[in-house]
Amino acid sequence: MSHIKLGRYNQLEIVKEVDFGVYLDGDEDGEILLPLKYVPEGSAPGDILNVFIYLDMEERLVATTQQPYAQVGDFACLEVAWVNEYGAFLDWGLMKDLFVPFREQKVKMQKGRRYVVYVDLDEESYRIMGSARVERYLSRERADYLPGDEVEVMVWQRTDLGYKVIVDNKFGGMLYHNEIFQQLATGMKLPAFVKQVRPDGKIDLELQQAGFRKVDDFAEVLLQFIKDKGGRTSINDKTDAETIYDTFGVSKKTFKKAVGELYKKRLIVLEDGGIRLA
Known part of the structure; x- marks a missing residue:
């Protein structure tokens, strides 16, 4: 069985130099080319390099020191570079794009749009592929997290x-x-x-740890909330505590302290009908 991890980083030794790059020891997979433009300056036979291994256009193992946006086993949000009659090809930071066949698309992918995919290794064809059928790859184990983790x-x-x-x-x-x-x-x-x-x-x-909502932290949240609402909100210190908690998840006391903090910094203006950005 091959010790090379396809679609992942591997630590491989340089075994010889050629005009167009260096060859790395792939053990039973043979020598693997690292093209010249990816060879770190000063590298020599005997050096160990951390390289990403994938398949080139002719389905041969090839190494690169480029860093892909994701490797096999990762979920990632990637942009569609082009589409043909077989599926979509996503930009994942390498010369060769990541193929997502139509059967692995939940909706037909469109060029220029971004989609969350899982990077998978198809055991039968020994090819790296993407899949938008995310649910299939989420763990079915029960997570052992504790509240607050x-x-x-x-x-x-x-x-x-x-x-x-x-x-x-x-x-x-x-x-x-x-x-x-x-x-x-x-x-x-x-x-x-x-x-x-x-x-x-x-x-x-x-997104905020329960019991640790500091006034300074919430003041930033409130300021961003007002910005997102077009620079004004009708919620102010006269708003009932239940509405404030339902909207922000903080007490009215914390809300009023944050309003005072932003007002002192002259970031907001208090009005009869609400609060607006200064």
């Missing part, structure tokens, strides 16, 4: 409830609309905190 999420899909996200490149999770106070976009990566892992294994998340 910090994770990295990638925004995947907007729904009526909120945003589906991919947690730590492995699990599915959800951020709810009434707890989001910033603009989110598909493919965005950001830290989040676990609220709970439900009995069915689904993970509820929030």
Whole structure:
């Protein structure tokens, strides 16, 4: 069985130099070319290089020191570079684009648009492919997170409830609309905190850790909220506490302190009907 990890980084030794690059020791896979333009300056036979291995246009193993946007086993949000009668080809940062056949597309992919895909290695054809059928690749194991654990999420899909996200490149999770106070976009990566892992294994998340919402942090959230609303909001210190909590997830006391903080910095103006940017 090959020790080369296709679609991933490999530590390989330079075995010889040629005019058009260097050859690396691929063991039973034979020597693998690293083209000259990717050879680090000063490299010589015997050196160990960290290279990404994929297939060239003729389906031969080839190495590169370019860094792809994702490797096999990763979820990523990638832009469609071109489309033909077989499927779509996504820009993943390498000379050869990532192929997504039509059968792996949930909707027909269009050139110039971005889609969340999983980078997979097709065992039968030994080819690297992308798949937009994200659910198939999310772990079915129950995550062992505890409430308050910090994770990295990638925004995947907007729904009526909120945003589906991919947690730590492995699990599915959800951020709810009434707890989001910033603009989110598909493919965005950001830290989040676990609220709970439900009995069915689904993970509820929030973008601010419960119990640690500092006034300074919330003042920034409030300022961004007002900007996103076109520079004005009707919510002010006369608004009832329930509405404030439903909108921002903070107490009225925290809200009023943040308003005072922004007002002292002359970033907002207080009006009878609400708050506007200065």
